[in-house]
Amino acid sequence: MTAGATSLRRRSRSRRTPAGAAISVLLWGYAVVVIAPLMLVVFNSMRPTREIFRDPIALPGSINLDSYVTAWNEASFSTYFWNSLFITVASVVLATATSVMAAYVLGRYRFRGSSVLAIFFLSGLLLPFRLAILPLFLLLQNLGLVDTRAGLILVYAATGIPFSVFILSAYFRQLPGELTEAARIDGANEFVIFGRVMFPLVRPALATVAVFQFVPLWNDFFFPLVLLRSSEKWTLPVGMTRFFGEFQTDWSTLFAGILITTLPLVALFLVATKQIIAGLTAGVGKI
Amino acid sequence: MAKITLDDIGKIYPDGTRAVGHVNLDIQDGEFLVLVGPSGCGKSTILRMIAGLEEITEGKLYIGDQLVNDVPPKDRDIAMVFQNYALYPHMSVFDNMAFGLKLRKMPKEEIKRRVLEAAETLEITEFLDRKPKALSGGQRQRVAMGRAIVREPKAFLMDEPLSNLDAKLRVQMRTELSLLHKRLGTTTVYVTHDQVEAMTLGHRVAVLRAVSPQRPYNLQQVAPPTELFNEPVNLFVAGFIGSPAMNMVYGHLEADGDTVWAVFAGNRVKVDPVALERHPGIDERMGDRLVLGIRPGNFEAASHVAGADPDKQIEVNVEVTEMLGNETFVHFLLDEEPVMTPDIQELLGAAAEEEAVMGHKTQFTARVSPDVPVTAGDRLALVIDTAKMHFFDPTHGVRIGATPPPGMEAMVQS
Numbered sequence: 256m257t258a259g260a261t262s263l264r265r266r267s268r269s270r271r272t273p274a275g276a277a278i279s280v281l282l283w284g285y286a287v288v289v290i291a292p293l294m295l296v297v298f299n300s301m302r303p304t305r306e307i308f309r310d311p312i313a314l315p316g317s318i319n320l321d322s323y324v325t326a327w328n329e330a331s332f333s334t335y336f337w338n339s340l341f342i343t344v345a346s347v348v349l350a351t352a353t354s355v356m357a358a359y360v361l362g363r364y365r366f367r368g369s370s371v372l373a374i375f376f377l378s379g380l381l382l383p384f385r386l387a388i389l390p391l392f393l394l395l396q397n398l399g400l401v402d403t404r405a406g407l408i409l410v411y412a413a414t415g416i417p418f419s420v421f422i423l424s425a426y427f428r429q430l431p432g433e434l435t436e437a438a439r440i441d442g443a444n445e446f447v448i449f450g451r452v453m454f455p456l457v458r459p460a461l462a463t464v465a466v467f468q469f470v471p472l473w474n475d476f477f478f479p480l481v482l483l484r485s486s487e488k489w490t491l492p493v494g495m496t497r498f499f500g501e502f503q504t505d506w507s508t509l510f511a512g513i514l515i516t517t518l519p520l521v522a523l524f525l526v527a528t529k530q531i532i533a534g535l536t537a538g539v540g541k542i
Numbered sequence: 543m544a545k546i547t548l549d550d551i552g553k554i555y556p557d558g559t560r561a562v563g564h565v566n567l568d569i570q571d572g573e574f575l576v577l578v579g580p581s582g583c584g585k586s587t588i589l590r591m592i593a594g595l596e597e598i599t600e601g602k603l604y605i606g607d608q609l610v611n612d613v614p615p616k617d618r619d620i621a622m623v624f625q626n627y628a629l630y631p632h633m634s635v636f637d638n639m640a641f642g643l644k645l646r647k648m649p650k651e652e653i654k655r656r657v658l659e660a661a662e663t664l665e666i667t668e669f670l671d672r673k674p675k676a677l678s679g680g681q682r683q684r685v686a687m688g689r690a691i692v693r694e695p696k697a698f699l700m701d702e703p704l705s706n707l708d709a710k711l712r713v714q715m716r717t718e719l720s721l722l723h724k725r726l727g728t729t730t731v732y733v734t735h736d737q738v739e740a741m742t743l744g745h746r747v748a749v750l751r752a753v754s755p756q757r758p759y760n761l762q763q764v765a766p767p768t769e770l771f772n773e774p775v776n777l778f779v780a781g782f783i784g785s786p787a788m789n790m791v792y793g794h795l796e797a798d799g800d801t802v803w804a805v806f807a808g809n810r811v812k813v814d815p816v817a818l819e820r821h822p823g824i825d826e827r828m829g830d831r832l833v834l835g836i837r838p839g840n841f842e843a844a845s846h847v848a849g850a851d852p853d854k855q856i857e858v859n860v861e862v863t864e865m866l867g868n869e870t871f872v873h874f875l876l877d878e879e880p881v882m883t884p885d886i887q888e889l890l891g892a893a894a895e896e897e898a899v900m901g902h903k904t905q906f907t908a909r910v911s912p913d914v915p916v917t918a919g920d921r922l923a924l925v926i927d928t929a930k931m932h933f934f935d936p937t938h939g940v941r942i943g944a945t946p947p948p949g950m951e952a953m954v955q956s
């Protein structure tokens with residue numbers, strides 16, 4: 256969302272037509288609608304609950320971070336946060352590492368069965384993973400992976416692979432073949448060509464697929480709810496359900512908790528916007 | 543450095559396309575050999591087979607004395623310069639040049655020494671820290687050259703390395719390439735479809751032609767540039783080498799005592815005996831229909847030649863003139879159907895139909911001195927240097943008295 260807004264704003268500078276102006280107004284309006292509640296959360300998380308009830312929409316009188324400390328320590332947000340971070344990052348790294356290698360082969364080599372293999376990977380895009388929860392659960396149970404972080408990570412990584420392979424193989428395909436040939440003549444074997452020539456060139460696409468995996472995993476409620484039992488392994492979305500029950504009346508802490516949950520995503524988009532746009536538009540112009 | 547030997551090399555692509563057939567070439571140690579020919583004639587395929595990027599499906603390839611058919615590219619010890627340079631976009635110029643050496647585990651100081659030396663030679667020292675994206679086309683071209691040079695390979699393979707440069711830069715780089723080769727003396731195989739590049743760079747030039755099912759042979763003629771120009775083996779080579787192209791017209795020779803006359807399109811010119819000597823066996827072809835070839839440069843305005851022989855002149859109606867400063871091209875038409883052998887059809891490609899529409903006229907171009915006052919519509923007397931005339935067989939296009947190109951022997955005998 257942040258990414259889209261930035262890219263459109265950049266382009267709108269050259270727009271001087273009435274239609275262009277209308278689009279600008281629309282987009283700014285949308286941005287306000289999105290940003291306003293976020294700001295409300297930020298401000299109210301720094302105000303005592305009493306004040307919030309008296310006047311829900313106001314600037315904080317002073318900056319007060321007590322509610323964050325409460326959320327972090329008393330409401331176990333520290334546990335949830337680190338669980339979420341570890342599980343999400345590990346899943347994304349695992350899925351991306353697997354995908355980039357698969358995509359390289361699918362994108363750059365033709366061999367017997369290569370198109371069948373490509374379709375096999377892509378078919379994952381069509382399958383609703385959540386519907387497969389029962390067999391998945393039984394599978395993990397037999398492997399002894401229910402209620403383990405490793406089990407969740409494996410499931411997450413598997414869900415991320417189809418999309419990543421799809422994007423990355425398209426990206427690999429459009430890299431000039433002469434590069435591979437030049438490297439081959441320079442004395443590189445297949446692994447060197449992959450590692451030192453092709454891999455560095457798909458980095459923008461890697462950032463894209465990493466972010467696109469990160470967001471839904473970070474927000475996912477379903478799989479940890481089903482697959483994790485012990486609360487010390489819970490991730491933020493599951494942890495929040497308990498937190499909402501416990502702190503029903505402590506709005507300030509609620510807001511702080513929400514913000515802690517959202518912050519990594521905002522940070523991620525701020526850091527990676529440029530890379531994401533580069534990754535998504537790759538192949539439009541020649542590199 | 544090493545010689546490269548192609549022994550009856552052929553290539554059939556996996557989809558069944560035959561791209562190359564029966565290519566025999568002995569490339570000498572230190573030679574600069576140019577492969578030239580129209581688009582699709584198999585130049586790149588041959589070069590890529592030498593490089594090891596394309597499987598050799600027929601014949602044997604030797605680099606030095608080693609049979610390399612099944613040797614992977616990295617072990618052939620050759621360097622290649624690509625048309626689009628193929629520089630690694632994420633590496634600096636220095637790293638681009640050093641990559642091959644690093645992979646060969648060369649000591650760091652030696653790598654640095656070689657890269658700096660090559661950069662010095664190519665005048666790219668100031669760009670060593672830049673990425674290829676921040677370089678102009680000409681500079682990228684130099685980096686690509688540098689990457690080949692530092693390897694100090696047995697041979698350089700270059701596939702149209704100058705074709706992405708603008709005209710002026712191309713001429714400059716051509717000269718530099720030539721000097722570089724003089725300095726390094728590395729065996730070089732150079733692919734181009736630009737016959738000027740071929741003529742100026744090559745010690746020898748191999749003219750190639752696309753194979754056909756009837757004629758699975760690419761090579762037409764392998765010879766030093768002047769020989770190609772003066773003694774083209776057939777109409778294909780004659781039409782391809784030289785710019786503007788050689789003029790060709792149907793005609794015949796008439797012996798009249800000691801003198802031989804060339805008769806074409808209502809003209810009759812005396813043929814210099816030198817021209818006859820250059821075509822052994824021409825005596826037996828008196829009166830036969832032939833293709834006569836005259837290069838544009840072998841014309842001159844009669845008014846500008848002291849004591850011009852009236853027997854070697856033709857009078858023409860000037861259609862178009864092109865004044866280029868140090869020469870003027872005069873275009874005119876002869877009253878004869880255009881020469882349309884398979885060779886010529888192949889050379890003209892799509893333009894062949896256009897030519898056919900012209901009907902019973904043959905286009906000619908003459909180069910005259912720039913100070914000849916001539917404009918379209920003028921009548922002009924031209925004198926022909928008939929010692930430089932060419933005679934070809936009209937059916938298979940082979941030059942009279944020449945050894946036919948591979949695969950055409952049978953046709954010439956029948």
Ligand SMILES: Nc1ncnc2c1ncn2[C@@H]1O[C@H](COP(=O)(O)OP(=O)(O)OP(=O)(O)O)[C@@H](O)[C@H]1O
Pocket residue numbers: 555556557559560561579580581582583584585586587588735
């Ligand atoms: N991978 C391939 N599969 C099938 N046919 C091919 C393949 N590559 C080239 N060819 C065919 O082989 C013939 C020779 O191609 P090649 O690229 O060697 O020509 P070229 O002389 O280099 O032409 P250009 O001057 O256009 O580069 C062409 O007819 C081409 O269509």
Ligand SMILES: [Mg+2]
Pocket residue numbers: 585586587
């Ligand atoms: Mg080519």
